[in-house]
Amino acid sequence: MAYFEMVCIECGKAHDMSRPAYACASCGNLLEIRLDPRTALDRVSKSDMRKRALSVWKYRELIPVGVSSPPISMFEGGTPLIHCTRLGSEYGLKHLYVKFDGTNPTGSFKDRGMTVGITKAKELGMKRVTCASTGNTSASLAAYAGRAGLECVVLIPEGQVALGKLAQAMMHGATVVSIKGNFDQALDVVMKSSEKLGMYVLNSVNPFRIEGQKTAAYEICDQLDGTSPEFLYIPVGNGGNSAAYWKGFAEFEALGLTSGLPMIRGIQAEGAAPIAKMFSSGTQTLEPVNRPDTVATAIRIGNPANWKKTVRAIKESGGKASTVSDQEILSAQKSLAKLEGIFAEPAGAAALAGILKDLEDGALDASSHVVCISTGHGLKDPDIAVSQSSKPRTIEPTIDALSALLEGVR
Numbered sequence: 001m002a003y004f005e006m007v008c009i010e011c012g013k014a015h016d017m018s019r020p021a022y023a024c025a026s027c028g029n030l031l032e033i034r035l036d037p038r039t040a041l042d043r044v045s046k047s048d049m050r051k052r053a054l055s056v057w058k059y060r061e062l063i064p065v066g067v068s069s070p071p072i073s074m075f076e077g078g079t080p081l082i083h084c085t086r087l088g089s090e091y092g093l094k095h096l097y098v099k100f101d102g103t104n105p106t107g108s109f110k111d112r113g114m115t116v117g118i119t120k121a122k123e124l125g126m127k128r129v130t131c132a133s134t135g136n137t138s139a140s141l142a143a144y145a146g147r148a149g150l151e152c153v154v155l156i157p158e159g160q161v162a163l164g165k166l167a168q169a170m171m172h173g174a175t176v177v178s179i180k181g182n183f184d185q186a187l188d189v190v191m192k193s194s195e196k197l198g199m200y201v202l203n204s205v206n207p208f209r210i211e212g213q214k215t216a217a218y219e220i221c222d223q224l225d226g227t228s229p230e231f232l233y234i235p236v237g238n239g240g241n242s243a244a245y246w247k248g249f250a251e252f253e254a255l256g257l258t259s260g261l262p263m264i265r266g267i268q269a270e271g272a273a274p275i276a277k278m279f280s281s282g283t284q285t286l287e288p289v290n291r292p293d294t295v296a297t298a299i300r301i302g303n304p305a306n307w308k309k310t311v312r313a314i315k316e317s318g319g320k321a322s323t324v325s326d327q328e329i330l331s332a333q334k335s336l337a338k339l340e341g342i343f344a345e346p347a348g349a350a351a352l353a354g355i356l357k358d359l360e361d362g363a364l365d366a367s368s369h370v371v372c373i374s375t376g377h378g379l380k381d382p383d384i385a386v387s388q389s390s391k392p393r394t395i396e397p398t399i400d401a402l403s404a405l406l407e408g409v410r
């Protein structure tokens with residue numbers, strides 16, 4: 001096997017990595033990149049890799065871009081793994097860690113995939129890049145395209161993208177196109193028009209995106225001193241990130257850089273849960289949800305493009321996918337912010353909602369070692385945050401007025 005190869009997840013057909021490709025030329029299924037664990041660390045020793053600072057490009061030799069391609073980077077990755085002792089004692093969970101990927105340059109995990117995807121776009125000589133997005137992908141793509149000097153076209157579902165994300169895509173100079181329809185329809189237009197319009201697609205069907213995102217799993221193992229957690233809770237929308245994490249853990253284990261593998265618990269919002277439904281009903285194929293709806297707009301997706309990859313990943317890990325209600329998401333969002341100082345957007349709190357639900361249902365033992373993935377920053381969606389909080393109180397500018405107010409609060 002070559003150092004890296006790009007193959008179909010179903011029929012195994014190998015594809016040329018020097019040309020844009022998002023689906024198998026023979027059977028139309030998803031593509032993935034495989035690396036050969038025996039040769040993967042030929043270019044760098046484990047101890048040299050260990051000495052580098054935590055970031056996506058710490059793992060450069062495990063990322064399939066040419067050695068002479070300069071990374072288009074804004075120092076993404078290297079995000080904190082926070083031991084949540086206050087949340088843990090509130091809910092009786094001793095070993096609860098939150099991987100807060102909202103601290104990436106544009107405020108979400110998408111930057112991990114985008115630094116690799118845009119570096120690949122430059123390598124391929126593409127001039128124009130595109131994506132459909134519920135918001136974060138468009139914000140990230142617009143930023144990295146700006147930095148790389150590429151034209152950027154983003155398609156978003158009309159009226160369904162949180163304000164902060166929209167502001168980012170516009171500020172970074174993308175052509176922002178509002179589609180009269182939902183995310184799934186926007187992605188359909190992107191996939192069908194990209195070749196004709198000379199656009200490189202940077203949705204998570206692009207296997208190079210996944211190669212950047214898998215580094216979050218590598219980081220967790222490094223942050224846990226060469227071990228994996230027992231459970232990984234993660235929100236699932238289009239299904240790319242959960243598959244990326246599993247790939248990262250499995251590769252690190254095959255390379256002897258971590259011991260053990262986590263069980264993946266994928267969390268979907270009740271109103272947009274076609275993957276969770278597959279697990280509860282035992283069906284083998286996805287039945288799309290026609291009108292997906294949830295307060296967590298980032299994961300308002302009814303027809304996840306990566307469902308095959310993520311279902312395979314979750315099953316291989318021995319895990320499952322399940323749902324949480326909007327109310328549970330908002331309550332988890334508040335707990336994270338109040339008890340731990342972690343301000344996540346609603347989708348970034350969905351995994352914690354899943355943990356709390358499983359604890360209550362007895363599906364998760366209180367002694368378990370659990371990592372909760374928080375995918376995006378709360379400032380992305382200020383409207384939700386403000387609508388969920390008590391309003392500031394207005395007083396006269398005097399000590400007495402302040403003191404009276406604080407008396408009332410006590």
Ligand code: F0G
Pocket residue numbers: 108132133134135136137138204235236237238239240241242298299345347348375376
């Ligand atoms: N969390 C956040 C904050 C997201 O923005 C997304 C996806 C997910 C979780 C789900 O990840 O799709 O890989 O399963 N956002 C995409 C976007 C769809 O367009 O920004 P997934």
